[in-house]
Amino acid sequence: MKLVWLVVAILFGIGELLTTSLTLIWFSIGALVVLVLSSFISSIIFQVIIFAIISISLLVIVTKKIVKKDKNYKYETNLQGILSKRGVVREDILPYKTGIVIVNGEEWSAIAIDNEIIEKGTTVEVIRIEGVKLVVKSTTN
Secondary structure, three states, X not given: OHXXXXXXXXHHHHHHHOOOOOOOHHHHHHHHHHHHHOOOXXXXXXXXXXXXXXHHHHHHHHHHHHHHHHHHOOOOOXXXXXXXXXXXXXXXXXXXXXXXXXXXXXXXXXXXXXXXXXXXXXXXXXXXXXXXXXXXXXXXX
């Protein structure tokens, strides 16, 4: 029976390698635990029950911990990563009209925070994002 549990553990391990989520690894660990316990427990039914209890318990408990940790992690997306960055105006920003700003090598539509005129070549700082436009202020003021 030990060989069967070893094969089950290897199959779940291979299955885990083929997926992007941590789900099958817990069944592989459960099979390895039952592999060790099979020396002391001869009943196949008890082995299967222990395998199910260990595997499902690990899956539920560890997944909850990972999800809880993941909720506290602040992802920095491309948009969030651009806040407070500096850029250069490529096309003039006029009152109530958008211009173009280059930030981190990317072109963005931008408006001035106080609807001021910001001329081409001026260095600006990204204050916030409104829709698909950056709200910027001149750093020379």
